[in-house]
Amino acid sequence: MLVFLKEDKKLWVKVRTTxxxxxxxxxxxxxxxxxxxxxxxxxxxxxxxxxxKKYNTKWEDRRYAIF
Incomplete structure (x- = not known):
């Protein structure tokens, strides 16, 4: 579960989906x-x-930081 720690810190926000x-x-x-x-x-x-489906619709419009 901590594999994302190997990635660049800028990507941690996107990588941590759990x-x-x-x-x-x-x-x-x-x-x-x-x-x-x-x-x-x-x-x-x-x-x-x-x-x-309700939660997916809610998350569709969510914007993430662009790297």
Missing amino acids: NVIERLFKELRKRTRPMSLFANVESYDRILYCLV
């Missing part, structure tokens, strides 16, 4: 745990798809 992924998983758990029961796997998949 925080974003971990945050997404935390949000998905927070949203799905109160539901506790799902009719089937497909209904769970639909909920996850909608949540991931």
